[in-house]
Amino acid sequence: MATAELSLKVQAGSGSRIKDFLNANLINILAAVLFLLLAFFLLYPIIAVLIKSVRGPAGFTLEYYRAFFAKSYYYRSLVNTLLLGAINTAVCLVIGFCLAYMTTRGPWLLRKPLKIISLVPLIAPPYLFALSLIILFGRNGLVTRMLDLHWELYGFSGVVISQTLAFIPLAYMMLESTLMSLNPNLEESAYDMGASEATILRTITIPLMAPGLLKAGLLIFVMTIAEFGNAAILGGRTPFLAPDTYTMITGESDFNMGSVLSVVLIAPCIVIFFIHNYLLEGKKFTTIGGKPVAAEPRKITPLIKVPFVLITTLAAGAIFICFAVVLAASFYKILGVTDRFVLSNYLDFTSNQAIYNSIRVSLVAAVIGAVIGVLLAYVIVRGKFFGRSFIEMASLSGFALPGTVLGIGYLLAFSAPPLQLTGGIMILALNCVFRFLAVGVEAGISKLHQIHIEIEEASADLGASFLTTFFRIVLPIMFPAFIAGFIYTFMTAIVSLSAVVFLVSPGFQLAAVKIFDAAVYGEIGIASATTIKLVLIVMGCVAILNYITKKTRLGSAMGKPAA
């Protein structure tokens, strides 16, 4: 009570003492609340899966793991899955990089069309490509008959192709934003000094992109091995872990073995997650900082240009054709069998309801996810409390968690009282929030690293309370991160199948599940029409969001400190 500052505040009454306490500790309270949320909705379900995998009717047992490693079937399943993930990640990164390079560095003429073609399928469920491939390249497919092919679509190669096509857009999106934020000046000065395009690529562009490439690779690998739609439709007799897990849970109701399968699925993801963190140590923020700038097209040597153009046109062409097939299928009774033009696929009422539900769930998830993401980022960067790095790890681990794990985890953790959440919108939304949290958190962290803490300190010194500082200084700066988290959660939540498929209940069907059901059931027209409707509606939503963001960029730019 000796200092003048304190006595001043005592005079102001006890109300301000509470305020003081809050100012000093609010960040810790916030951290505690967030930690509880993470523990409850992210860690607890994972632990529930782990426990289920080692708890038999008579207590602890490793019997289920023994069964897994003793059966050649599961072994094959595991090998296939990892192989699929590896091939898929490599191919997606190469193609995604070529596409991103062409749309940010290539000739103006190509940029827009390539970008649109690469981004549109992002909103379509990944297994859509399986449908197109059956119509085109099935044993009785249009192309197969035309060219008299003898290629077996049902099997490993079919799954790899459809899964690769499905994840090119994601690779493209991530790599494009990395390339956009690379300052083109470096490359241009190298070019001006006479470096060849290949040298620039090898010594400047790719090394600078390394963190982005790694991150994209990790994300694609994890999503590939967990998303089971393509494998379930085209796998034939080739086993993969994700669809096996699905059948184990939904078909055989064997939660023990299902848990084992998903734990096995986690292991490689965690390993890659740690490798990725290790490699990025210290490099974490090199990709951010530069403002997105469109680079002027340069003359690209044929040595680079020819393969790049070839790869991009092939990939974009394949995506375009698959999408065109879906569009056509949505207007035909049965494309390829009875080619009669109908509109009935679009009038299917249940699919409208499912789309509406999906959008609701995704919006709720996106709002909650973006808010929690921004708050988590703030706590991680500015907080000084025990367990900070643990919170960081936990909130970023969403990158490395296969969807099936959190799906089963939520089913195990929240299907019985006292924590009964199943059977409604909230369990679906929360599931999406915590699975896709990482992107918002990461964006928030990098934004916060751009502003020095002095600005906040200055604000506090001038007498602003913690909350005022937070709302007037921190939030405006972090707004782009909020939007990034919002859009990513929204878009991924709307098409992702791997977790929500375990959690939907009667009366609350989601579009992704509905499309999958229609697809495996053979209602290709309805599956296609639902997809097209979904794509159009989501594009509308994203356009509105972009409009809002643009408006607010102007608003927040005024108060933006020169970092």
Place this chain on the structure above:
Amino acid sequence: MKGKCVAVVVAAIFCVALAGSAAAQEINAYMGTSPDNNAKIAKFIKDKTGITVNQTFQSFGEIEARVKAEAPNFNADMIIGCGSSTGYLAKKNGWAVPYASPAWKGVADVFMDPQGNWYNIGNFSFLLVGNKDRLAKAGRTMPKSWKELLDPKWKGEIVMPSPLSSGTANMMRYSFLALYGDAEGWKFIEALDKNIHHYTRSGNAPTDLVGRGEFILGLTSDENVKKRLDDGYPLIWSVPAEGTGYDGTFALILKGTKKLDAAKKIVDLLGTPEFSALMAEIGYMTPRPAANALYGKTLPKYINLDLGKAADDKAKNNDIWKAKLRTDFK
């Protein structure tokens, strides 16, 4: 200012998204017939009783798995359309609410439980389907008996559902086991496996795959064959000489429902001749006699079955199936 506007917009979106749609009388049901037929049944119920049925499409196997996982706190009020094994299981474990519906008086034993734990809204069978065009092109004819499917010439050209996820496939399995006896039955299933290209998730999927001409022959549920023929698929169907098996499509009220009255009302409705007529039109053999869309007046030859035993053996047979067919792939 603009930040605030955005906050308001976001908050508004959030509220709208969260606000559920409140409706009059609703009931949640797991429904295991095809999406089309689920919708038809739900519409019939809505028209006759005013009750809205919220339904998810799931296969019989998935419904059983879900009910087992959720017991005794079910997320649905009732099941309209599950396999007989689920019905017997629910009866055994006390998951069903017994209800002696007056509307079901006088139907045959196959169609209702004496205590009213379950009601069978329609029997269905499995068929052999073939693609006319592909058969003609290959210069082959439809096999006359199940045994003919073992001919190596069909290798890789037959699809059937997997008993791990499909109730229809479970029906095929217990029918073959009943037809040939356990030992010979398993030998038949193993020999057939050599010619099966792959096992599908849903019991109806082979109809579509064969209809598209992806495969020449399929063992499939008879549920959707009529509709696929009407849609214009070049399909041909037959019941091989040995006959076919059947399974019920059970309806039952789940314990713990807060909408017992509505559920009872629906069960009553399911026992009416009008509802039987609807089911027969779809292609089911119904509790109240009605002309069948697919078979007409002469029903196919049936293999002698004990559905209760089939339900008891299901888990054991799944294990055998996996042990026999999954050890060495390809």
